[in-house]
Amino acid sequence: MILPVFAFGQPVLKKKALDITSEYEGLSTLIENMWETMYAAHGVGIAAPQVGLAIRLFVIDSIQIMEENKKAEGIKKVFLNAKVIEETGDLWAYEEGCLSIPDIRGDVERPQKVRIQYYDENFKKHDEIYEGINARVIQHEYDHIEGILFVERLKPLKKKLIQRKLNDIKVGKVSADYKIKFARL
16 A cells, blocks of 8 residues: 655654664554655655654665666665764765655765665564665665654755745645655644
8 A cells, every 4th residue: 555655744753762662553554654645656665654653664776776787786675773883985966856855956065885784574683784775775765763754864955945835735735646644734
């Protein structure tokens, strides 16, 4: 089932998400719905707060954005109770966007590598290092479960330039080609 994506201004997007257990009711259905929602919105990742749940869960499929000869380097994974252990390497800028913030993109600087511990959908523990675009997508989605939005990482001038658009999103003055849920002000 395709779920509505919670838009900028929704309080759940600013909450630090909570760990869950393997007994979390409906977890496998929620994960399936998140995959379906992400693909329907043409995203490469989506976090539980973006569908209204303040839990530490996100899914990523970077395979779809890899160049044809690099598809094998992409990842398609579920991350539960993730914890970034270390971010290393030079900062590199890359234009990011977000399903919760339609029509706004901007360059975000992030470290090239990330070491992350997490559980998969079977609650098997992993400790892995990712780099490049995989690290970037993980860092972006990880920010969501920490209550951080990519627009907070933009340079001050860019933040100022997008303020009106952000205010418009907050009050529902934006359209997207996927279901979106706006804050009630």
